[in-house]
Amino acid sequence: MSLYPIDECPDLMVDACVCDEDRKLIFLSAWGRDTAVQEFLARLTLGRDEQGLDQFHITVDNRALPVFPNTEFLEKRTTRQLRGTLFGSLIHLWLFDSRASLPDLANHFAYALLDQHSAHHEQLWPLVMSTCPLPLLDHWREPVMEILTTQQMLTLLPGSIGSVRAWRLSLQIDVLEASVGQLVRLNQLTLEAQPQA
DSSP: OOOEEETTEEEEEEEEEEEOTTOBEEEEEEEEEHHHHHHHHHHHHSOGGGTOOSOEEEEETTEEEEEBOOTTTEEEEEEEEEEEETTEEEEEEEEEEGGGTSOBTTTTEEEEEEETTSOHHHHHHHHHHHHOOSOOOGGGHHHHHHHHHHTTSEEEOSEEESSEEEEEEEOOHHHHHHHHHHHHHTTSSOSSOOOOO
């Protein structure tokens, strides 16, 4: 596991981070002492005039990657780990977009955080079914996931550090309804699962 420093808070080390195309923060996993974690969290809530952070940088391979935290959507979790190390007690901090833990059902929008080696269709399907207002059947998974991918309603976010990857689900219900309806009319989506060839 590699660790990367946060330039503005050098006592915090990052082992995973995911951003969207605009470098907005979706997920961050960082390690540090309690005081360093509390200072970082406090600076995220302060304005720039008060030495707050409206952005920070993670150094990876001698490149400072900007990260823009949207505190309106961010949730945090901490856990105390590794008591009595050479550096004292370490805290593990997770910051993540709240839509990664609970979909925005009104806007049919969600994020999914997965390990980079996950079989994503299988793990993303329950999220699709819970976010989509259309009645979807389990055996429709592959054709519907194909529609979501080709129509870019389900996309893998590009900016990641570490082993975590984020998928963005942004459903366009009118497009999805028309595509699913067409497959039903063509008898490619049926009430009963088709036997395997």
